[in-house]
Amino acid sequence: MGEPLSAAPTRIILDTDLAMGAPGSDIDDGFALALALADPDLRVELVTTVGGNSDVATSTRLTRELLGVLGHDDLEVVEGAPAGDDAARELARRVLAEPGELTVVAIGPLTNVARALALSPEVAGAVREVVVMGGVFLEQTNVAAMPGEYNFWCDPDAAQAVLDSGAPLRLVGLDVTRRVRLSRADADELAEGGSFGGIAAAATHGWIDFQERVKPREELEQGSCALHDPLAVAVATRPDLVTWRDAHVAVETEGRVARGVAVADLLMWEDPPTPNCRIATDVDAAAFRALFLERMASLP
Numbered sequence: 375m376g377e378p379l380s381a382a383p384t385r386i387i388l389d390t391d392l393a394m395g396a397p398g399s400d401i402d403d404g405f406a407l408a409l410a411l412a413d414p415d416l417r418v419e420l421v422t423t424v425g426g427n428s429d430v431a432t433s434t435r436l437t438r439e440l441l442g443v444l445g446h447d448d449l450e451v452v453e454g455a456p457a458g459d460d461a462a463r464e465l466a467r468r469v470l471a472e473p474g475e476l477t478v479v480a481i482g483p484l485t486n487v488a489r490a491l492a493l494s495p496e497v498a499g500a501v502r503e504v505v506v507m508g509g510v511f512l513e514q515t516n517v518a519a520m521p522g523e524y525n526f527w528c529d530p531d532a533a534q535a536v537l538d539s540g541a542p543l544r545l546v547g548l549d550v551t552r553r554v555r556l557s558r559a560d561a562d563e564l565a566e567g568g569s570f571g572g573i574a575a576a577a578t579h580g581w582i583d584f585q586e587r588v589k590p591r592e593e594l595e596q597g598s599c600a601l602h603d604p605l606a607v608a609v610a611t612r613p614d615l616v617t618w619r620d621a622h623v624a625v626e627t628e629g630r631v632a633r634g635v636a637v638a639d640l641l642m643w644e645d646p647p648t649p650n651c652r653i654a655t656d657v658d659a660a661a662f663r664a665l666f667l668e669r670m671a672s673l674p
Contacts, residue, residue, distance in 0.1 A: 383417040384477055384611050386410065387465055389454075390603075391426030391482030394577050395436040398584045400427045401577045404440055405556075405670075406481050406507075406603035408570060411444055412669040415611040419476065420468060421451045422461035426482040426528050430457050433482075443569050445674055455485035462489035466497050473500040479610055480536075481507045481603035483525050488532035491539045498541040507606035508533060509623065509636035510548035511653050522626070522634020523548050530627040530634040537623055543651035545623065546609060547636070550616055550657040551602035558582060558597060560667070568674045604666055605657065612665065617656035622647040 394404025410418050421441075423433040434453040441447050454461025465486060469476050478501055480487050487504065491497050508525040515521055526533045537543065556578060565575035578599065585595040594600075609615055622639040626632040639647055 381415075383415050385417045385419050385475060386477045386479050386610060387420045387422060387468065388418055388607075389422045389424060389461070389465070389478060389480040389482060389486050390433070390437065391424050391428065391430075392433050392437045392440065393427035395439060395573070396428055396432065398580050399577075401574070401581045401599070402601055402603040403427060403481055404436075404577065405574065405601060405666075406607045407437070407440060408444060408574070408673055409604045409666065409669050410479070410607045411446055412672050413607070413611060416607070418446075418449060420464065421449060422454050422465055422486050423451065424454050424461070424482045424486045425456050426525065430454060440570075440573075443573060443674075455489060459489055459493065461486045462493055466490040466494040469497050469501045470494060474502055477502045477610055478504045479607055480504060481525075481606055483528035484508065484532040484536050485529045488529070488535040491535060491541070495539070498539040501541055503542045503544065503610075504536065505606055505610050506536070506543060506545045507551065507603050508547060509545050509625075509638075509653070511545070511621070511623065511636055511638040512549045512655060514635075515548070518631065520634075521632050522636065526625055526636060527634030530625045533634070533636075534625045534627055537625065537650050540650075544609065544613070544618065544654070545651050546602075546606045546616065546654045548602070550654045551605050552594060552600050553657055553659045554601045554605050554662050554666075555598040555659075556601055563667075564670060567671060570673045571670070574670075601662075601666065605662060608662060608665060609654070615658050615662050615665075616654040618652045619655050620649040621651060621653045622649050623651050623653065
């Protein structure tokens with residue numbers, strides 16, 4: 375009897391506001407791209423860029439540069455919002471061409487995904503799944519200047535449009551992503567690896583330095599940084615890493631003090647609203663950490 379056939383890789387479109395490579399910029403999108411490429415159970419079909427952590431032109435340039443470092447400079451990158459709708463059109467075209475086959479992993483503001491749905495509402499029924507790093511559901515940011523999680527805060531209207539679309543959604547929010555951390559010691563270990571490890575280590579130390587400077591009284595941000603976006607990438611193939619719960623989520627788009635805040639109804643009362651997503655409520659941080667570091671060690 376022959377060996378059993380392995381399951382086909384999950385095919386994804388990664389929508390990102392990548393900033394790794396810019397001094398003192400957020401790094402988790404870069405690690406998310408690296409993780410997606412290192413995961414043998416994932417196949418990245420397309421990368422689309424969106425403004426967020428950096429302007430979209432810079433994000434596009436940094437994405438292409440990082441793909442070169444990772445040995446994937448042949449992977450197509452399409453620039454998107456706010457500069458234009460090229461990414462939204464390509465995202466919609468690809469999803470509609472192969473109904474049920476492509477998962478969208480959105481780790482930046484949801485502008486491109488919302489525009490794709492506005493251009494072609496049929497995308498909601500054709501996409502295999504949309505995995506979103508966004509929102510905070512069981513906690514709060516506790517920061518008045520940014521009451522909603524960053525991706526939702528940047529474009530709350532887009533987040534609400536995606537939630538209203540009827541697409542199958544899984545949301546990985548700050549409640550869980552803040553619990554998965556990369557320390558300075560981890561960065562030093564990365565530096566002993568290949569080309570990506572050296573770049574990633576320097577970027578990690580720079581980002582931790584920045585976080586410590588601007589968040590001096592936030593204890594969690596001292597000496598380590600969160601791996602928000604890599605967790606969203608990981609659950610595309612390892613949903614067991616987190617605990618899921620059906621919910622109905624709405625996003626505040628016009629509030630004077632609550633821009634981008636996600637309100638999650640956990641369907642506990644009589645006659646609850648219809649769920650429109652599944653939200654992550656807990657994470658096996660040790661299992662994710664082991665997976666993440668193993669994948670990073672495999673990179674060139």
